[in-house]
Amino acid sequence: MSFQNLPQVDKILNLECFANELKPVIANIAREILNTERNKIKQGLSSKNSDEIISEICQSYENFKAKELKRVINATGVVMHTNLARSVIDEQILNRAKEIITSYSTLEYNLKDGKRGNRYEYVGTLLAALFGCEDALVVNNNASAVFLMLNTFAKGGETVVSRGELVEIGGSFRVPDVMSASGTILREVGTTNKTHLYDYENAINENTKMLLKVHRSNFDIVGFCESVDTAELSSLAKERNLIDYYDLGSGYVGELAHKLGKDEPSIAKIMQSGVSLMSFSGDKLFGSVQSGIILGKRELIAKLRKNQLLRMLRVDKITIAVLCESIKAYLNKEFELLSTPKHINKSVAELENLANFINKRLKKSLEIYQTQTFVGGGSLPNKTYPSLALKIKGDAITNEELYRKNGVIGRIENGAFLLDLRSILDKDIEILIEKIDQIESEKWV
Numbered sequence: 001m002s003f004q005n006l007p008q009v010d011k012i013l014n015l016e017c018f019a020n021e022l023k024p025v026i027a028n029i030a031r032e033i034l035n036t037e038r039n040k041i042k043q044g045l046s047s048k049n050s051d052e053i054i055s056e057i058c059q060s061y062e063n064f065k066a067k068e069l070k071r072v073i074n075a076t077g078v079v080m081h082t083n084l085a086r087s088v089i090d091e092q093i094l095n096r097a098k099e100i101i102t103s104y105s106t107l108e109y110n111l112k113d114g115k116r117g118n119r120y121e122y123v124g125t126l127l128a129a130l131f132g133c134e135d136a137l138v139v140n141n142n143a144s145a146v147f148l149m150l151n152t153f154a155k156g157g158e159t160v161v162s163r164g165e166l167v168e169i170g171g172s173f174r175v176p177d178v179m180s181a182s183g184t185i186l187r188e189v190g191t192t193n194k195t196h197l198y199d200y201e202n203a204i205n206e207n208t209k210m211l212l213k214v215h216r217s218n219f220d221i222v223g224f225c226e227s228v229d230t231a232e233l234s235s236l237a238k239e240r241n242l243i244d245y246y247d248l249g250s251g252y253v254g255e256l257a258h259k260l261g262k263d264e265p266s267i268a269k270i271m272q273s274g275v276s277l278m279s280f281s282g283d284k285l286f287g288s289v290q291s292g293i294i295l296g297k298r299e300l301i302a303k304l305r306k307n308q309l310l311r312m313l314r315v316d317k318i319t320i321a322v323l324c325e326s327i328k329a330y331l332n333k334e335f336e337l338l339s340t341p342k343h344i345n346k347s348v349a350e351l352e353n354l355a356n357f358i359n360k361r362l363k364k365s366l367e368i369y370q371t372q373t374f375v376g377g378g379s380l381p382n383k384t385y386p387s388l389a390l391k392i393k394g395d396a397i398t399n400e401e402l403y404r405k406n407g408v409i410g411r412i413e414n415g416a417f418l419l420d421l422r423s424i425l426d427k428d429i430e431i432l433i434e435k436i437d438q439i440e441s442e443k444w445v
Contacts (some may be wrong), residue, residue: 077420080377145292155183157209251280287340
């Protein structure tokens with residue numbers, strides 16, 4: 001093929017198959033593919049014809065579209081599925097925040113005196129009311145909260161932490177690495193399985209700035225093990241005039257079903273232990289938007305607000321508006337609006353009623369399968385709790401692919417493909433029934 005026979009970009013953009021598509025993206029894809037073909041011609045190599053080039057552009061564009069965020073039905077049973085965006089925001093919560101999100105607002109404006117306001121003041125007051133702390137601050141995630149805390153209070157000095165708590169979470173985020181990046185010096189104490197209060201006491205010196213406790217939210221140490229509780233560490237910090245900080249990672253309000261929270265500290269209990277500062281993720285067990293929520297003493301929160309790094313870590317109006325409505329739902333005991341705790345706390349009887357309801361509506365009922373599931377999201381490791389699933393007949397791998405391509409994400413267990421009902425949203429029930437009937441009917445043909 002010669003250069004003259006290569007299709008022109010403007011003519012490609014006018015093809016009927018691209019009529020309602022993103023022309024700038026298609027143009028970039030087309031130019032890249034055409035440049036490859038031109039280089040082949042220059043080198044005297046065989047190049048694709050016009051139809052083949054257009055077909056490749058179409059395929060590349062379809063690959064691009066496949067990366068777009070899409071709504072799916074979470075039938076994995078994992079309520080807080082990190083890959084599926086963790087906590088779901090209830091539509092009523094979003095509607096309550098909509099007016100603020102879609103309008104100008106007093107994000108940093110004080111109506112009373114007509115001067116610049118503080119974006120954290122209202123959300124901080126709400127959090128203080130919910131948890132009984134003196135003040136609060138919100139940043140864009142809990143990793144940011146850890147970084148800001150260490151940089152503000154321990155930069156240039158030592159932070160003492162147990163070896164058994166030097167965790168790594170998703171995305172290769174490691175506590176020792178973030179400590180180093182924040183400017184503090186890591187001082188490890190104890191052993192992997194056992195750390196005593198005297199380990200912290202012996203490590204304290206003139207360079208010590210902070211005593212850090214990190215919750216092992218994504219793994220367990222079992223057997224011959226021991227750790228220092230928050231109250232003891234807090235008492236030691238006060239005695240030595242140091243700051244104590246608890247990186248909870250994930251935290252919940254109230255109670256968790258099926259005794260899941262038996263060994264998992266609630267946010268309120270940690271605050272009652274006397275800790276100076278603590279932080280957790282807003283989109284995990286708390287069930288709201290992605291954010292890092294910091295609770296603590298008023299004078300310490302004030303110092304965090306003065307750190308210049310806060311501007312890089314701050315949350316926007318959308319996050320604040322939705323988070324505030326989530327907190328209000330907790331304060332008003334509107335727990336049905338908090339999807340994550342609501343689904344975690346569903347009883348097996350409720351799931352059984354849902355399974356029977358779905359089966360009555362299906363053209364062909366499915367087997368109800370008793371199972372166990374995890375909460376997910378790097379929380380409550382190794383703690384399973386009961387659930388119910390609908391078992392799909394046939395090859396598990398084939399079924400998984402069929403349902404996934406139709407936007408239903410289930411899981412394979414003991415050689416069978418399951419649709420676990422614990423993570424099914426109320427608004428997705430009718431859609432799920434339609435999709436099951438559609439997919440299973442096509443399999444019968």
